[in-house]
Every structure is written in structure tokens, then in C-alpha cells.
Amino acid sequence: MPNFTAVQSPTTHIAFEKLASRLEGEVSTDRATRILYATDASVYRVLPAAVAFPKSDADVAAIAAFAAEHHIPITARTAGTSLSGQAVGEGLVVDFSVHFGNILEINPEEKWVRVQPGVIRDDLNRALAQYGLFFGPNTSTANRCMMGGMVGNNSSGTTSIRYGVTRDKVIEISAVLGDGSTAVFREVSPQDSVKRASESTREGKIYAGIAELLSRP
Numbered sequence: 001m002p003n004f005t006a007v008q009s010p011t012t013h014i015a016f017e018k019l020a021s022r023l024e025g026e027v028s029t030d031r032a033t034r035i036l037y038a039t040d041a042s043v044y045r046v047l048p049a050a051v052a053f054p055k056s057d058a059d060v061a062a063i064a065a066f067a068a069e070h071h072i073p074i075t076a077r078t079a080g081t082s083l084s085g086q087a088v089g090e091g092l093v094v095d096f097s098v099h100f101g102n103i104l105e106i107n108p109e110e111k112w113v114r115v116q117p118g119v120i121r122d123d124l125n126r127a128l129a130q131y132g133l134f135f136g137p138n139t140s141t142a143n144r145c146m147m148g149g150m151v152g153n154n155s156s157g158t159t160s161i162r163y164g165v166t167r168d169k170v171i172e173i174s175a176v177l178g179d180g181s182t183a184v185f186r187e188v189s190p191q192d193s194v195k196r197a198s199e200s201t202r203e204g205k206i207y208a209g210i211a212e213l214l215s216r217p
Contacts, residue, residue, distance in 0.1 A: 016050045019066045025055035025099060037077070037093045041141075044085035048075070048093040055099045057176070065180030067092055074178075078118055078146035081139075082153060096148050103127055112171055117148025136163025177202045 013029055020027035028034070029050045038047045049072065054060045067074045075089030078097045087093075101118035108131035115124060121142045125134045138157035139145050145155070151173070156165040172186040183203040188196070197207035 015066075015070055019052070019063065022062050022066075023052070023054065023059045025053045025059045027052045037095070038088060040077075040080035040082055040085065040087035042083050042085040042088070044088055046085070046088040046090050048089060049091055051093045051095060053095050053098045057174075057182075060094070060176045061180045061182065063092070063094055064176050064178060068179050076117075076148065076152070078148040079120070079141070079144050080149075081141040081145045082149065086153065087149070097146060100148075101146075106131065108133065115147050117146060117151070119147045121145050121147065121150060136160070136169060137166045138163075177206075 016027050016029050027050055033051050034048050037051045038045050052059075052063050054063060064074065066072075073089055073091030075087065075091065075093045077087040077093055077095050080087040096117040098118070100116040101120075102116045103113065103119055103124060104116065105114040106127065107113070111133060113124065113128065113133075113135075121135060121137075121139065124147065128134050136159055137150060137155050138159040139150070139155045140157065142157070149155070150166045151170060154165055154167050172184060174182070174184050176182055179202045181202050183206075193207055193211070196204055197211050198204065199207075
């Protein structure tokens with residue numbers, strides 16, 4: 001395994017201090033923390049420049065805006081159980097497992113649940129069991145993997161043939177985009193999709209980009 005090579009410049013360190021002053025949560029730049037987050041369940045090791053622990057939606061938006069301003073890549077991370085290196089990166093690792101682990105709402109009548117990305121899959125199913133419900137995708141790491149990672153990876157597992165993969169179970173996602181703006185992604189009509197694609201926002205550019213991709217022969 002090669003040695004770590006990533007280094008921080010004094011200017012970068014000062015920038016992260018400024019970011020930390022804007023957040024309710026924390027930003028860590030010490031080498032010990034960075035080494036801890038340089039690995040996940042894969043064989044890859046990438047030393048990040050810093051690790052952020054947001055406490056609120058406003059923190060996440062501030063982190064995204066800061067990263068865009070300073071051209072720093074973001075790696076969003078929950079449990080880090082991925083086997084292909086998805087949870088490591090040389091920029092800013094954002095850990096949602098610490099402060100974003102709440103089940104926000106369960107609607108047993110309509111059979112949906114609203115969760116934060118740091119909710120562990122098996123913990124969710126224990127909460128749903130009293131209503132005779134469960135979240136279908138069943139990965140081999142279900143006792144520790146988290147919902148944010150399952151959405152990001154479109155996780156499946158042993159029950160996916162019958163109950164579907166994660167994307168089949170997503171109704172809506174409240175997201176912070178790369179420039180710090182927010183958007184809610186859900187099923188929309190073709191007319192609404194065209195309208196959104198005409199907007200000059202980051203969300204509009206996403207819709208326009210998808211339309212362009214899908215229009216290719």
C-alpha cells in the first residue's frame with residue numbers, strides 16, 4: 001500500500017478555519033482525523049484535506065457553497081461500507097453519520113417514512129416493524145450501512161428480486177446542490193420538467209442536462 005501523499009497548504013488550512021466559523025457543526029483538519037477518514041471498507045486509501053461534521057441543513061448548504069468557491073471536491077459519507085472507494089476522496093469529506101441519524105416521520109397509512117441520511121437500515125426496520133412495514137433492500141451490511149449511502153449506491157441485496165432496489169423505494173429527495181442551493185427531486189410531469197430545464201438555477205441545469213442526455217439517439 002503506498003504512503004499518503006496529500007498535503008495541506010497554510011492557505012487551505014486558513015480557509016477551513018473560516019468554514020468552521022460558519023457552522024454549527026465541526027471541521028477537523030488534524031492529521032489523525034484525516035487518516036481515519038482516508039479509508040472505507042474498500043482497499044483504497046486517500047487522505048482528505050479536511051473532514052466536516054454538519055449539524056443542520058444550513059451547515060450542508062454552507063459547506064457546498066464553500067467547496068464551490070474554493071474548487072474543493074466533496075465526498076459525502078455515512079457509514080463508509082462501500083467496497084469500491086466511494087466514501088474516500090482527497091478534498092473535503094462530509095460525514096453525515098454523526099448528526100444526521102434521525103427518523104423524522106413515519107406515515108403507516110400511506111406507507112412511507114422520512115429519514116436523514118445517517119439512519120442505519122436495520123434501525124429503520126426496527127422502527128417500522130410495529131406497523132408491519134419494512135424497507136426492502138437488504139444489503140450484507142444492513143446492520144451498519146446507512147440510508148444516504150444506500151441511495152447513493154442504489155443498494156440492492158438478497159431481497160431485491162422481490163422487493164426492488166433502493167431507487168424503487170425513493171419517493172422524494174431533499175438535496176443540497178453543488179453551489180449550496182437546495183432542491184427537491186421527485187417525479188414530475190414532462191411539462192414541469194421542461195419548465196424546470198429552462199431555469200438558470202443549478203437545479204435547472206440538472207434538468208437540462210438530463211434532457212440533453214436522454215435526447216441522444
